Amino acid sequence: MDINAYIESGILELYVAGALSEKENKDVHALMQQHPEILQEVLNIEAAIVKLTASASPSDTKHILDRIKQTLGFGGKNDSKIISIAKPKYNWLTYTGWAASIILAAGLFWAMNQNKQLKYEVQTAKTQQSILEMQIADARNNLEEAHTLISVLRDENITEVPLAGQGDFANTYAKVYWDKNTQRIFLDAQGLPDPPEGKVYQVWSLKLSPLTPTSLGTIDSFTTDENKIFEIENLNESEAFGITLEPAGGSETPTMEQLYTLGVVG
Template sequence: MEAQEYIESGILELYVYGLLTETENLEIAEMAKKNPEVEQEILEIERAIIALSSSFSPFHSVANFEKIKARLELKHGKVVDMKPASNWSQYVGWAAAVLMLLGLGYQTLELTKTKEAIATVGNEKNKIQREFAYLDQQNKETEKNLTIVRDIKNTGVTLGGQTVSPTSFAKVYWNKDTKTTYIDAAGLPKPTKGMVYQVWSLKLSPVLTPTSIGLLDNFEENDQKIFAVDQTDSAEAFGITLEPAGGSATPTWNNYIL
């Protein structure tokens, strides 16, 4: 094969990239020694690759880049940008364009993945913070309720179910000194729609006298079913009835739960 045929065949580019067999490499090396045009073309290809790799180094083999650069500097001193041969310039231009598009596409994909990962981490963090806040609130409520139950100054009054709801039960915690009153309504069923539990303090003599001391509002939202009601100055007993929403002035006796 003649020198010009080597130059136009594209085999010199493969030689520079190290893609030929050992036999082919030896053949090209011998041809370059004998023919200055082939040697010059190889140098021009190497210079073009150096220029291209300098602009698109993230996409070019670091080993090839350093190898070619060292080879050029060894032969010719510091490598500077050179105009490639005319038949190589078009190839370089298309290669640069393709590499640029690939690079931009890759970077866009990685940026999208990063944003998605950040968004996922942010959502998980917010979820954990919400769960922690909820658990912290529940813990505080539990501690408060345990304090009520364990307070030896609180008188515990157990209320058993009446005919209308014989399996129901509740407990009243009444502090006679501070007058504070709490109802443990864990044994009460969910009230029917439009109805609410109403708590009464009762005086039994000389006649039965009920006094409303509060409603068990937001029954479903109260997970632990411990309710604070109005202070009670004096009581001989307690009762709970099921009343229309908003409560009643007097108990509905046929709805007497406890």
């Protein structure tokens, strides 16, 4: 093995910088134990890095200047001496390459962080755009619903049916707007409290003689609907409307003990 060629290859600088793979680190460590020259070179590199680091920090330079003067023979006397300048042992070109590799790695790390930050900002912008689009769509739907409700309330052919509170729920109320032409009702349930967990309100169309209830469905979105106005299909010849509190999923027949509101078609 050519020790000098190995030392000049630059791999020892990468070893000191921690830029080698785990296998390469093991190989260098093994050669350091076998060849004192390689071990000494590693020590020299580490010492050089320490010197470079120290020189990059601000400090009192007076003692450095005094040392330079003493080395050059300017110790305050007029005598002169011939200075012998020896060729430096360290391969500074290799150190420069090592430093460049560190700078390149730092640059790549910065670029990766910038790219990650850009992706995050793009994703955040997309999310905000999606939320805005949903808000616009909801606003349009609410506006259409408002226009529909206004047209219903102004229609002379609409039948209004007040639903009064019953029994223990006398303080509750609701109102049905029945559009017989389109076979639908608009239920204003603002006078009902939020149902307990596991319970839902169920709307009933009633025939009075004999008493025959027909379910118009459950109001599953009661707690999340701010306006508490619900459009419900009604294909029946209703004589009254009622609202009961039922288990989630609804019931086949109304639970009369939980009859909240009831109103007869006038």
